[in-house]
Amino acid sequence: MPLMLPSALDSPRNITGVAPHLLAALRGESDELARARSVVLVVVDGLGAIPLRAHAGHARTLSSAMAKKDVGGAVFPTTTAAALTSLLTGAAPGVHGLVGYRVRHPEQDVLVNQLTDWDRIDPLTWQAAPTVFEQATAAGNAAFVIGFAGHARSGFTRATLRGGEFHPAGSPPDRIALAYELADANDGAIVYCYLPEVDKAGHKHGVDSPEWVAALEDIDAALSQRVPDGVGVLVTADHGMVDVPPHRQLVLDAAGGWHDGIRHIGGEPRMMHVYTEPDIDQGALLARWRRDLEGFADVVSRTEAIDAGLFGPLVSDAARGRIGDLMAIARSNVALYDGAAEDQRGRGMVGQHGALTPEEWRVPFIKLGAFRR
Incomplete structure (x- = not known):
């Protein structure tokens, strides 16, 4: 039986287009996003479009803003290291080089974990594609990153988030509130807010578990906060997930x-x-x-x-x-x-995730604030 590739593989509606569209929206030049005085990218790690729609009653904010067309494709493999890097550079894995979770270091002939083994590899050369934050600051725009304090100086952060000013925050509501505050106070800024709670609950308990649903409800509640006037918010994911018995x-x-x-x-x-x-x-x-x-x-x-x-x-x-x-x-x-x-x-x-099923591949592209038409 031949390998069945997702149709979205050849579609322009892909997470590799997110960074370019956000930067273009600041200039009023995106054909996907409305003009905004500043932009916020919210990445809900592991939230596939199919599971989100299946649990729409537990995500009223997201589901009410999600039109039928508000979906797109991830990258291959559908794993965090590859997909987050594509989201934050606009480059496919074949260009940015993070082609999997654990890959062989060709010169050292050892496996390196792309999320944790950065003592073996140089973040600036292993991932050489310019990040959206570097692109923004080069154009004179402010760039901010919201995440956990423990991630601030990690090798993966230096590889994929360099150029952004890091601000730590704890709970999802705190992270969203800080992202909106920074976007409101800094016209022309791009703000990135990372929410890994759904992915963690899915790995441990499964997509249909009460724990996963509770994590989704918490994220949805955090995103119900009022978006400041003129700020465009795009909510997406790096990949989805399937349960493996x-x-x-x-x-x-x-x-x-x-x-x-x-x-x-x-x-x-x-x-x-x-x-x-x-x-x-x-x-x-x-x-x-x-x-x-x-x-x-x-x-x-x-x-x-x-x-x-x-x-x-x-x-x-x-x-x-x-x-x-x-x-x-x-x-x-x-x-x-x-x-x-x-x-x-x-x-x-x-x-789990990494393969090419629709549950892993299809992710939401939900527009809030100035992006919502």
Whole structure:
């Protein structure tokens, strides 16, 4: 069965367009967003458009503002490191280079976690695309970032949020209130507000859990605050999520021959980057993985993934070197685990993402304030 790509892959309605449209809205030059005297980008990590609509009664502010057309596509893989970086640079993963959750460092031949292992990599060179904040300040506009205090000096922040003035805040209402305050006080500013609570609840309890619904209700209540006059607010997400029950978890262990010819297994359970030994017959290995994972995952080579445009229309040499020789992209609600991995904590996650299902791929584009027509 051939790999089914989302139709949004070729659509201009994609999270890579968010940063350019926000900057254009400040100049009155966006064909997507109305002119605004300042703009706020609210990213609700993990909030897919499909789960949001399924729980519309628990998100009255968001659902009442969300028209049928207010959806778009994420990027591949549908994981935070790749997608947040695309949101905040306007570049696809093939350009900014964060092509997965855990990827191989080509020079060091080790796996690096794109959210936490920044002691091994330089944020300024590993992710070299200019951020929306750098673009804004270069044009003479103020740029602000609202998040948790513990994130202020992280490597991921320096890679994806550089150029923005960081302001810590605790609860979702406090973060939203501060974002609106900064936007109101600084004409021409772009303000970014990050809300990870829905994603955390989904990973731990699942998308249909009472905990996930409660997190959604809290976010929705925070966004019911009055938007200052002339301020445009765009609410979106980096990706959605699917629930994976225990019986849909496949463990790839040595007893099953899964590590034969394999040097590293990176990525995450719904989108594995598989790095082979240099002398292996990759064609034979690809055929075996396809056969053994038939019905559970689509297995593609690096060349096939790049040629299909999965990582965007352009792929830099740096990004190419980080992409797996093979990729196993989970179908339906399947998760694939490396049985040899030292850290098996991920097997306790209920909600997961990384693959190409509509639940993971489609995200909301909700307009509030000056953007709401």
